[in-house]
Amino acid sequence: MRPVWKENPSPAYQAIKAIVLGGFALAIVVPILVVISTSLASDQDIIEAGGYVLWPSHPTVKAYETLFSGGLMGRAILVSVFVTLVGTAIALAVTIALAYATSRPVLFGRPVLLMVLFTLLFAPGIIPMFLVVKQLGLLDSLWSLILPGALGAFNFVVLRTFFMNVPGELLESARIDGASDFMILRKIIMPLSKAVIAVVGLFYAVGFWNAFFNALLYLNDTSKWPVQVILRTYVLQGKSLSADQLGVEPLPQPQSLQMAVVVVALVPIAMVYPFLQRHFTKGVITGAVKG
Amino acid sequence: MINRRRFLQVSGAAVVAGTTLAGCGDGGTAGGGAKASGELKLPTYKPFAGLQPDLPGAESGLEPGFLRFPGNAAASVKAPPLKNAVTALTETFATPPPPMGSNAMWQSLNQALGAELKLTIGTDPGYPEKFATLLASDSLPDLMWLPPNQGIPNIGPMLEAKFQDLTPYLSGDAVLEYPNLAALKPASWRTAVVNGKIWGAPIPSTPFGQVMMGNPRTWEKVGGLQSANADEFFAKCKELSNGTNYALEPSIINMLHMFGEWFGAPNGWRVNADRSLTHLYETENYRAAVEYAAKLWAAKVFYPDLNLADATPKTVNGQIAAQVVVGPRATSDFRALDPSLFVDTLIPFGHDGKAKPVYDMGYGTVGFTPFKQTDEGRIRELLALMDYLSAPFGTKEYLQKNFGVEGQQYQLDAGKNPVLTKAGTQQAPGLVSALTIMTSPESVIFNPAFPDDTKKIYETEKKLLQFAMRNPTAGTYSDTSSKVGPKLTAAFRDTIVDIVTGRQKIDAYDAALKRWKSGGGDKMRGEFAAVLPASVPVS
Numbered sequence: 001m002r003p004v005w006k007e008n009p010s011p012a013y014q015a016i017k018a019i020v021l022g023g024f025a026l027a028i029v030v031p032i033l034v035v036i037s038t039s040l041a042s043d044q045d046i047i048e049a050g051g052y053v054l055w056p057s058h059p060t061v062k063a064y065e066t067l068f069s070g071g072l073m074g075r076a077i078l079v080s081v082f083v084t085l086v087g088t089a090i091a092l093a094v095t096i097a098l099a100y101a102t103s104r105p106v107l108f109g110r111p112v113l114l115m116v117l118f119t120l121l122f123a124p125g126i127i128p129m130f131l132v133v134k135q136l137g138l139l140d141s142l143w144s145l146i147l148p149g150a151l152g153a154f155n156f157v158v159l160r161t162f163f164m165n166v167p168g169e170l171l172e173s174a175r176i177d178g179a180s181d182f183m184i185l186r187k188i189i190m191p192l193s194k195a196v197i198a199v200v201g202l203f204y205a206v207g208f209w210n211a212f213f214n215a216l217l218y219l220n221d222t223s224k225w226p227v228q229v230i231l232r233t234y235v236l237q238g239k240s241l242s243a244d245q246l247g248v249e250p251l252p253q254p255q256s257l258q259m260a261v262v263v264v265a266l267v268p269i270a271m272v273y274p275f276l277q278r279h280f281t282k283g284v285i286t287g288a289v290k291g
Numbered sequence: 292m293i294n295r296r297r298f299l300q301v302s303g304a305a306v307v308a309g310t311t312l313a314g315c316g317d318g319g320t321a322g323g324g325a326k327a328s329g330e331l332k333l334p335t336y337k338p339f340a341g342l343q344p345d346l347p348g349a350e351s352g353l354e355p356g357f358l359r360f361p362g363n364a365a366a367s368v369k370a371p372p373l374k375n376a377v378t379a380l381t382e383t384f385a386t387p388p389p390p391m392g393s394n395a396m397w398q399s400l401n402q403a404l405g406a407e408l409k410l411t412i413g414t415d416p417g418y419p420e421k422f423a424t425l426l427a428s429d430s431l432p433d434l435m436w437l438p439p440n441q442g443i444p445n446i447g448p449m450l451e452a453k454f455q456d457l458t459p460y461l462s463g464d465a466v467l468e469y470p471n472l473a474a475l476k477p478a479s480w481r482t483a484v485v486n487g488k489i490w491g492a493p494i495p496s497t498p499f500g501q502v503m504m505g506n507p508r509t510w511e512k513v514g515g516l517q518s519a520n521a522d523e524f525f526a527k528c529k530e531l532s533n534g535t536n537y538a539l540e541p542s543i544i545n546m547l548h549m550f551g552e553w554f555g556a557p558n559g560w561r562v563n564a565d566r567s568l569t570h571l572y573e574t575e576n577y578r579a580a581v582e583y584a585a586k587l588w589a590a591k592v593f594y595p596d597l598n599l600a601d602a603t604p605k606t607v608n609g610q611i612a613a614q615v616v617v618g619p620r621a622t623s624d625f626r627a628l629d630p631s632l633f634v635d636t637l638i639p640f641g642h643d644g645k646a647k648p649v650y651d652m653g654y655g656t657v658g659f660t661p662f663k664q665t666d667e668g669r670i671r672e673l674l675a676l677m678d679y680l681s682a683p684f685g686t687k688e689y690l691q692k693n694f695g696v697e698g699q700q701y702q703l704d705a706g707k708n709p710v711l712t713k714a715g716t717q718q719a720p721g722l723v724s725a726l727t728i729m730t731s732p733e734s735v736i737f738n739p740a741f742p743d744d745t746k747k748i749y750e751t752e753k754k755l756l757q758f759a760m761r762n763p764t765a766g767t768y769s770d771t772s773s774k775v776g777p778k779l780t781a782a783f784r785d786t787i788v789d790i791v792t793g794r795q796k797i798d799a800y801d802a803a804l805k806r807w808k809s810g811g812g813d814k815m816r817g818e819f820a821a822v823l824p825a826s827v828p829v830s
Contacts, residue, residue, distance in 0.1 A: 047628055050605035070389040070717045130424040139430070213417070217424055220411040223390035233387045233414050251716060253628070255604070257386070 039259035063260035080226040087146040087208040099159035120153035144218035198279035334466035337473040341365040352498040358742040361685035371405030372675030378432035388721030396695040396718035436729040454661040469678035483659035491659040500653035503637040505613035520644035528592040538592040540602035545615035550580035558651040559762035650758035680730035708739035769818035775811040
């Protein structure tokens with residue numbers, strides 16, 4: 001609502017605002033529309049448009065049919081969902097527990113532990129990581145996608161900072177009432193930190209959903225590939241059949257296939273965002289300012 | 292053969308630079324390795340006798356042509372090669388295959404081989420990282436495809452430390468025990484020779500390099516794609532460009548490769564009369580090509596979006612008139628989009644209509660596949676597997692590897708050509724791509740749906756061969772080149788693209804060249820010159 005003491009803006013000013021905002025909106029909507037349209041485009045549409053299609057005049061779901069026909073894609077979605085759900089749950093549990101422990105002043109040897117945790121901010125390198133994963137016997141197992149990423153240093157710092165700002169008096173009174181540390185964490189800290197936990201959870205979930213490099217390195221069996229690896233192969237490799245291999249029915253154009261994979265990889269995350277968005281800014285800003 | 296286009300696009304570009312590709316030749320120490328490699332007896336060449344191509348191939352590199360798939364495919368292998376399962380690291384350049392457990396074609400291949408062939412399928416980019424981690428952690432599979440152009444360093448010491456020397460099993464007449472490996476040409480085998488030893492079976496691919504292809508329907512308006520000189524080509528391009536339609540795809544470096552050929556630029560390096568080397572970038576010819584490209588850019592004949600990933604659909608619909616493709620066989624890419632379209636291949640011409648142009652041949656192989664160190668029995672088993680998978684075009688084994696089982700993955704059309712069934716199109720592409728990048732027979736021209744294309748491509752290849760030039764450093768190794776070559780090339784190309792697109796003046800060329808030379812270019816020259824084989828002619 002406009003305050004009563006403000007004049008109504010001139011039509012010209014409003015028009016300019018509409019154009020600028022409309023322009024921004026289009027810049028975001030059009031690429032997404034192109035992705036979806038191209039995934040639904042027929043060969044004819046793609047030739048006419050010379051590649052990516054803004055609006056398919058002969059829509060078809062052939063690209064999706066092809067994608068799901070091999071069985072690889074359906075399985076990959078299951079793998080990605082499993083890794084994301086289990087990974088996020090484990091990562092949240094580990095991070096919350098650690099953040100709580102290090103946020104309390106009573107912990108023995110806290111400075112040393114914090115120094116150790118500080119090193120987590122630096123990437124260990126591909127080969128040392130591979131060796132650790134191998135020694136743990138995780139090669140070719142889905143756990144190799146979950147465990148190495150179960151504690152994110154950045155997320156840990158955000159949570160810890162937040163927990164440290166919960167007034168000590170609250171916890172003291174709980175302790176006087178006989179609450180254990182576990183109960184304090186569960187009944188006091190966590191309900192107070194819902195927003196920041198939701199955000200950290202989202203960070204983890206997006207991270208697990210989008211991860212592909214670990215899968216490339218640690219998994220040998222294509223049936224364990226997550227969606228993102230498949231997405232990458234489709235987008236980078238393109239062509240499906242070559243000249244000397246005739247097929248009874250030609251495959252869809254690489255552009256439609258690529259965009260169909262993009263849609264498949266995009267939809268789940270796009271569906272989660274609106275529900276978490278309200279926590280999003282609140283959570284991150286709280287952690288940041290109070291730190 | 293199959294789905295190597297992406298790979299060859301990469302390697303084709305690298306040939307121009309003459310840098311990373313050389314990484315797969317004589318490895319390790321520069322001097323001694325090359326000398327030792329010179330003394331090695333290459334495997335005896337004995338072509339497969341069971342098949343007669345419709346259009347014969349030639350030593351010059353001309354690929355044999357088949358108008359239809361040979362009837363009654365002959366067997367080239369006596370018994371299934373395997374008794375124990377084999378693991379292999381490879382890479383797919385197609386859509387990923389369904390896993391072995393749900394891939395009937397893979398299972399039937401295992402049955403034909405006698406045991407399971409377990410493939411770890413990598414992707415590009417990411418392959419060198421996968422390769423490095425497996426190597427560093429000592430978790431080597433039995434076979435590991437070694438690409439020549441993805442920047443895997445220190446090939447010589449790596450092979451000596453971790454892989455099996457196969458010289459006693461393959462050198463000279465020893466190879467005759469594996470007839471399909473004996474049918475690979477000596478030129479292909481040179482790739483697999485490092486430090487004077489043979490480390491695996493090479494993976495031949497087309498010996499031809501990049502060409503420019505144009506849509507004849509578009510070029511018709513200006514009298515066709517073929518031109519007599521650079522000015523005529525310029526005029527035609529200008530006429531075809533009008534702000535919505537453009538003559539040339541925006542792939543500046545590839546286009547420059549074509550222009551360089553017209554201006555007589557060497558393929559990678561020029562061999563001078565005193566056996567010294569001059570790099571492509573140092574020649575007046577390449578500089579002239581850059582100026583010519585800048586003139587074309589200023590005339591607005593290039594499609595303006597430099598990020599265009601794939602120009603093929605635009606060439607088909609006429610928005611772009613010509614593009615650079617991986618080789619003369621790529622006409623099929625356009626047929627795939629529009630079956631009624633056979634694109635025209637530009638034959639290089641002298642820039643002034645008089646000078647002799649050159650045509651840059653490609654590398655000819657996509658590397659080789661070394662074996663993990665093991666005992667003799669296992670080595671012979673793995674060699675038998677390579678022999679099976681390298682079966683020539685038209686054999687029973689070739690059919691099994693590329694098309695699967697009749698009635699399941701493929702059926703025969705009216706012309707008796709194998710055609711993939713619906714199941715085949717799901718199961719074949721990724722698997723076949725992964726297999727053919729690690730093992731392959733010598734290449735052929737074969738377009739089952741359009742036999743006439745095969746004849747036309749064969750004629751095009753003959754014409755291109757008149758101007759053929761090979762990279763003199765192909766098959767040799769420079770440490771500096773594999774370490775800093777790609778970075779130097781990228782930096783130089785950035786400047787070139789800036790010059791062509793008018794963001795920098797041509798004066799920037801000299802400064803960029805100076806940086807290239809001091810950054811490692813001069814050192815590369817020294818290393819390549821020291822190992823330049825005597826058989827390489829002055830160019």
